[in-house]
Amino acid sequence: MQPSRAATRAGRPRDSQIDVALLDATLAVLDESGYGRLTLEEVARRAGTTKPAIYRRWPTRQHLVLAALARRLGEVTVPDTGCTMCDLNEGISVFVAAFRRMPPDVLGPLLADCATRDELRADFMTMLFDPPRAAVERMLTSAIARGDLREDVELDLTLDLLGSLVHYRVLFGHAPISDAEIERAVETLLRGIATDYPRLLEHSREQSGDSATHQLHT
Amino acid sequence: MQPSRAATRAGRPRDSQIDVALLDATLAVLDESGYGRLTLEEVARRAGTTKPAIYRRWPTRQHLVLAALARRLGEVTVPDTGCTMCDLNEGISVFVAAFRRMPPDVLGPLLADCATRDELRADFMTMLFDPPRAAVERMLTSAIARGDLREDVELDLTLDLLGSLVHYRVLFGHAPISDAEIERAVETLLRGIATDYPRLLEHSREQSGDSATHQLHT
DNA sequence: ATAACATTACGTGTCGTAACGTAATTTATA
DNA sequence: TATAAATTACGTTACGACACGTAATGTTAT
Numbered sequence: 001m002q003p004s005r006a007a008t009r010a011g012r013p014r015d016s017q018i019d020v021a022l023l024d025a026t027l028a029v030l031d032e033s034g035y036g037r038l039t040l041e042e043v044a045r046r047a048g049t050t051k052p053a054i055y056r057r058w059p060t061r062q063h064l065v066l067a068a069l070a071r072r073l074g075e076v077t078v079p080d081t082g083c084t085m086c087d088l089n090e091g092i093s094v095f096v097a098a099f100r101r102m103p104p105d106v107l108g109p110l111l112a113d114c115a116t117r118d119e120l121r122a123d124f125m126t127m128l129f130d131p132p133r134a135a136v137e138r139m140l141t142s143a144i145a146r147g148d149l150r151e152d153v154e155l156d157l158t159l160d161l162l163g164s165l166v167h168y169r170v171l172f173g174h175a176p177i178s179d180a181e182i183e184r185a186v187e188t189l190l191r192g193i194a195t196d197y198p199r200l201l202e203h204s205r206e207q208s209g210d211s212a213t214h215q216l217h218t
Numbered sequence: 219m220q221p222s223r224a225a226t227r228a229g230r231p232r233d234s235q236i237d238v239a240l241l242d243a244t245l246a247v248l249d250e251s252g253y254g255r256l257t258l259e260e261v262a263r264r265a266g267t268t269k270p271a272i273y274r275r276w277p278t279r280q281h282l283v284l285a286a287l288a289r290r291l292g293e294v295t296v297p298d299t300g301c302t303m304c305d306l307n308e309g310i311s312v313f314v315a316a317f318r319r320m321p322p323d324v325l326g327p328l329l330a331d332c333a334t335r336d337e338l339r340a341d342f343m344t345m346l347f348d349p350p351r352a353a354v355e356r357m358l359t360s361a362i363a364r365g366d367l368r369e370d371v372e373l374d375l376t377l378d379l380l381g382s383l384v385h386y387r388v389l390f391g392h393a394p395i396s397d398a399e400i401e402r403a404v405e406t407l408l409r410g411i412a413t414d415y416p417r418l419l420e421h422s423r424e425q426s427g428d429s430a431t432h433q434l435h436t
Numbered sequence: 437a438t439a440a441c442a443t444t445a446c447g448t449g450t451c452g453t454a455a456c457g458t459a460a461t462t463t464a465t466a
Numbered sequence: 467t468a469t470a471a472a473t474t475a476c477g478t479t480a481c482g483a484c485a486c487g488t489a490a491t492g493t494t495a496t
Contacts, residue, residue, distance in 0.1 A: 010438045012441070014439095039485060039486090040486080052442080105333055108333050111330070112330035113327070115323055157399055160383055160386055161407075163386070167386055168382030171329070172343075188410035189407075190410070192405070192410040193409075228463065229460080229462070268478070268479095269453095274476090
């Protein structure tokens with residue numbers, strides 16, 4: 001419980017250039033080789049340093065990769081236009097876009113590798129999954145406040161229905177989820193949880209002005 | 219392209235008792251240690267044999283574990299009572315039950331380990347994921363034929379919406395999916411894809427005779 | 437005095453495979 | 467039909483390869 005003194009430890013300070021060099025090298029190796037073939041020596045070699053420098057910063061390979069991916073994920077923003085259907089379509093795109101920034105053959109193996117240790121699994125969720133999920137949750141809450149969705153909608157279940165579809169396509173099928181499929185899924189779900197689906201549909205048409213959208217089902 | 223001659227190869231035949239001993243030992247080790255800590259020597263030791271006996275039968279550890287899990291999965295049956303809502307609730311339970319038979323900390327790592335090689339990924343899907351999915355697909359097809367679901371329902375998308383929820387809960391959250399959540403999800407989806415949701419709900423009540431079911435939303 | 441740095445090296449564990457002699461079964465030959 | 471040859475699985479043992487995580491050492495920066 002030391003004050004801010006702990007921030008400036010004695011001795012030679014860390015070289016922050018090595019931090020970013022290691023994270024960048026990790027991302028490069030992940031892109032090329034995937035998580036399974038990532039070796040710490042290769043990461044260190046590309047960063048122009050060596051293994052001990054890695055272990056000084058992150059206790060395990062999982063922590064290193066988590067930090068690298070979180071760096072790439074960046075911040076997640078969320079639309080709030082007042083048009084529930086538009087927002088949800090956009091919101092799912094937030095999910096999809098977030099995972100498109102992740103190299104394939106990385107997320108699944110990393111999660112699997114983190115699943116055994118509870119603390120690591122929590123870190124994985126906090127750093128990679130919760131941000132986009134929380135963004136969609138904010139959209140749903142706004143929609144409920146507007147009266148667009150039934151008040152007894154179960155937030156967690158709806159979030160899982162939306163998010164799990166994306167995760168499923170990312171982790172299981174290599175089939176990328178298309179924008180059309182996102183719209184279909186949102187339409188189906190909205191029929192189930194909206195107070196007045198036709199009104200939302202109409203509102204969406206006015207808002208977007210794009211007459212080609214949302215006309216598949218009437 | 220030899221006839222049935224190839225079935226009976228020359229030389230000493232495989233000892234089928236070793237086959238089952240190895241598969242059982244694999245399941246035992248998976249239950250205790252999970253996929254990550256499974257070593258082939260431990261499997262061989264418990265089966266009363268040695269590593270080469272494994273490699274004579276399965277080319278990789280992944281194939282061995284796939285065969286062991288498929289053995290436990292067994293056959294997947296499907297209800298067809300004519301009550302769409304009942305069948306779907308039952309059908310999702312098929313998914314859930316199938317995965318309940320799988321030890322935790324196994325499916326995710328195994329999938330991750332199979333994800334890099336396309337042939338292995340296909341085997342994983344064929345042996346573990348497609349059977350329950352196909353069962354639910356048959357139910358949906360029946361429901362469409364009965365006129366309970368809209369004809370333009372996208373089968374694959376609906377299947378993914380149903381199945382991905384289960385996968386999500388199994389692989390990501392360690393929270394087991396409850397029967398109540400299954401019912402909620404089915405209700406939400408049916409509102410979106412049914413031709414006449416109130417009629418399905420009424421039919422379900424008559425069929426089940428259980429007045430406590432499906433009364434959460436009216 | 438302290439701690440990060442680069443370098444080097446070590447012990448460990450598991451992998452996948454390769455020997456080797458033995459046992460069991462099919463195929464060819466006497 | 468009997469016997470030999472060929473073939474393949476079996477257990478045992480051992481090996482090289484690889485990456486892990488850590489430790490030791492001397493140097494450099496605070």
